Amino acid sequence: MPAPRPVAHLNGRLVPLAEATISPLDRGFLYGDAVYEVIPVYGGRPFLLCEHLSRLNRSLAAIGMAATYSDHEWLALLSSLIEANGGGDLYVYLQVSRGAEWGRTHAAPTGLAPTVFAFAAELPAEAPVAGFAGVSAITAADNRWARCDIKSVNLLGNVLAKTAAAASDATEAIYLSDGLLREGSSSAILVVRGTVVRAPRETPSILPSTSRQLVLKLAAGCGLSVEVGDVRDSELRAADEVWMCNATRLLLPVVRIDGVDVGTGQPGQYWQRLRRRLDDFRREIAHSPPLTALE
Ligand SMILES: Cc1ncc(COP(=O)(O)O)c(C=O)c1O
Structure with missing residues (x-):
């Protein structure tokens, strides 16, 4: 840790x-x-x-x-x-x-x-773009309260789901409800099929994610289009790539869900492109003058 x-x-x-x-x-x-x-x-x-x-x-x-x-x-x-x-x-x-x-x-x-x-x-160790094996996830029924858009410290549901993931040697638990994708226990989840990134609609059931917002903004420059709406469990399972995003890990490729490979079972080409784009973006910020006022 x-x-x-x-x-x-x-x-x-x-x-x-x-x-x-x-x-x-x-x-x-x-x-x-x-x-x-x-x-x-x-x-x-x-x-x-x-x-x-x-x-x-x-x-x-x-x-x-x-x-x-x-x-x-x-x-x-x-x-x-x-x-x-x-x-x-x-x-x-x-x-x-x-x-x-x-x-x-x-x-x-x-x-x-x-x-x-x-x-x-300390930030967790960064995943290398080349040679990274990706992470595994399990799915879980969403048994949390109805206002997960509030970033409250009531995280017992998330703690239990993440603990179940860890017990399965997985990094994340992905919440599903009524056949639809919601989010991870500590991340937003995005699904890529072809050249389209599919993002669950922001409802009171999921947290508006800062890193997801950035990833979706940068996706266009990586040859992807973005669709926000209902994302079905079946789309998650048929995806070419699945990504998890959060503030400390930024963007990770999920290559296995419930023991089944996502796409080729390797981090995908769009993950690699977006990670490089995010790295450039972060470098620009780290080398700009110190922050004295909010931009
Ligand atoms: C439940 C949940 N959803 C989504 C996110 C991603 O939000 P952000 O990208 O702002 O870190 C987090 C981050 O911890 C989270 O706990």
Whole structure:
């Protein structure tokens, strides 16, 4: 597991991660009454920051919380955390809970000070474009709640599905419901057939993924067209290529689903093309001047 870096942010202060503590009465702990983001950082710069902050604010609004900080305040907070941890390539986990009350009340009290926590950690080792064997997935019935578009810390369903995947030596569990593809337990899933990338429609049942958005944007330059709509389980199984996307792994080829090869059973040509395009895109960002204001 990628190691965390030593310095965390807790409620306005940088503190050693090993000494960061919050109240056991925090509603994030008692109720899962909290939302979060995972933001990759390349060359010391948060990647797709506007997209992550806009999703964070959307999640907060969806649970009736005000935006904790302005985008510029978040940028200052993240920049100080990244700098204190030596910069470079990493990811930042940040969580905002409704805060701690003196007791335990289901109905969300007003006026609590939110708990803001963030830490940085190493990114998982990057898959090489050439010679990568790809990853395996299993499928799972989607037994999560009906608002998976909110990036909340209520991840028990995801944890159980991912644990089942790991027990089958697979990297991801792909959720299906009523014969339709939804998403992975920690990723968006895209299906390629011929020169078309098929993406499940964004509904309250799936998370609007920042990396999926970028991949779909860059797909046209790689000779692909994009179709967003219902994607059937049968299309997943008949695909030439299946991809999983998330902030820390960016884009991985799924080459086996439930023990059956996807396409040739090897990472496909379009995955390789898109990965190279994404690498160029990241390099451009890492070599541009330091981020001082949100673009
Ligand atoms: C359930 C779920 N869907 C999709 C994603 C992908 O979102 P993003 O690309 O913004 O990381 C994630 C990321 O962790 C996730 O947990």
